Amino acid sequence: MESRASVRLRVVLSHLGRPSAGLLVAHPTAETAYPANFHTQQFQYTLDNNVLSLEQRKFYEDNGFLVIKNLVSDADIERFRMEFERICREEVKPPGIMIMRDVSIAKSEFVPDETVVSKVQDFQEDEELFRYCTLPEIVKYVECFTGPNIMAMHTMLINKPPDTGKKTSRHPLHQDLHYFPFRPSDSIVCAWTAMEHTDRNNGCLVVIPGTHKGPLKPHAYPQWEGGVNLMYHGIQDYEEDNKRVHLVMEKGDTVFFHPLLIHGSGENKTQGFRKAISCHYAGANCHYISVKGTSQEIIEKEVVELADKLYGIEKGAVQFQDVWSFRARLVKGERINL
Numbered sequence: 119m120e121s122r123a124s125v126r127l128r129v130v131l132s133h134l135g136r137p138s139a140g141l142l143v144a145h146p147t148a149e150t151a152y153p154a155n156f157h158t159q160q161f162q163y164t165l166d167n168n169v170l171s172l173e174q175r176k177f178y179e180d181n182g183f184l185v186i187k188n189l190v191s192d193a194d195i196e197r198f199r200m201e202f203e204r205i206c207r208e209e210v211k212p213p214g215i216m217i218m219r220d221v222s223i224a225k226s227e228f229v230p231d232e233t234v235v236s237k238v239q240d241f242q243e244d245e246e247l248f249r250y251c252t253l254p255e256i257v258k259y260v261e262c263f264t265g266p267n268i269m270a271m272h273t274m275l276i277n278k279p280p281d282t283g284k285k286t287s288r289h290p291l292h293q294d295l296h297y298f299p300f301r302p303s304d305s306i307v308c309a310w311t312a313m314e315h316t317d318r319n320n321g322c323l324v325v326i327p328g329t330h331k332g333p334l335k336p337h338a339y340p341q342w343e344g345g346v347n348l349m350y351h352g353i354q355d356y357e358e359d360n361k362r363v364h365l366v367m368e369k370g371d372t373v374f375f376h377p378l379l380i381h382g383s384g385e386n387k388t389q390g391f392r393k394a395i396s397c398h399y400a401g402a403n404c405h406y407i408s409v410k411g412t413s414q415e416i417i418e419k420e421v422v423e424l425a426d427k428l429y430g431i432e433k434g435a436v437q438f439q440d441v442w443s444f445r446a447r448l449v450k451g452e453r454i455n456l
């Protein structure tokens with residue numbers, strides 16, 4: 119008889135052939151206005167597709183991020199908020215979703231309510247939240263970095279809680295590539311949309327411009343007195359005098375950023391929850407890499423152990439790559455390697 123573990127694994131792996139979320143077509147909207155003698159070969163981080171203006175491309179190339187104002191409608195944000203609340207109340211349980219609570223909230227205090235949920239991750243099977251990843255206004259920009267075949271690799275709705283005084287609502291400075299066993303990094307981009315006004319008071323995103331040009335740095339859990347949230351690894355050796363930029367954003371504003379860009383977010387000093395929705399995309403022609411012997415081994419170990427626990431699969435049956443290709447979902451074009 120087939121063991122429980124292998125049945126589970128078969129279910130997990132059967133998701134890998136999942137169909138696409140429907141075809142989207144990107145239309146150029148920005149006036150590119152390149153001088154006639156301008157050569158775009160000098161660009162490394164953006165593609166030639168006439169969506170970004172020359173100024174926008176130059177900004178991303180130099181800084182590793184680009185904010186597009188007022189990109190997602192209030193109506194969509196309201197729908198995402200309502201679906202998040204339904205998930206928190208456990209009225210819907212999309213397969214694969216991870217519900218996280220802030221480390222300051224004891225397990226025994228957990229109630230199915232949005233005030234104890236700091237984040238939902240991996241909502242790719244929730245059709246309502248996954249609509250975010252397929253919004254034409256978002257995908258249009260994503261394509262400038264990934265090319266036309268686009269995979270959604272990682273999804274999150276972050277509900278940064280009011281800080282309890284322990285400073286656990288902070289997200290340490292990190293590079294998202296630390297978590298990813300696929301390359302090339304230049305074909306990966308994050309879209310992060312503010313679901314309400316965000317500034318330093320409620321812990322807006324903070325970025326260190328230009329760091330996407332540097333290497334992937336070693337990460338570890340920071341030694342914070344009040345504790346640190348699960349998987350919130352941080353960079354150990356960043357230079358204190360690096361220029362940090364706090365991204366003050368309005369509801370619907372969206373920042374696109376490179377996976378090597380050093381970023382994080384501060385303490386939420388308000389009494390409200392600071393919400394944002396995000397997706398990491400990768401060009402479908404990216405490929406998986408082995409992270410054995412690299413600084414990413416520590417996150418590989420943590421993720422695989424968590425997946426074993428979550429899916430009830432015997433140790434060693436699931437690899438780091440399997441976890442990623444399980445959660446990956448096609449957004450546009452053709453699923454190639456991922």
Ligand SMILES: O=C(O)CCC(=O)C(=O)O
Nearest residue numbers: 276278289381382383394
């Ligand atoms: O929204 C935030 O507070 C930071 C999110 C972030 O950087 C991440 O989850 O990688």
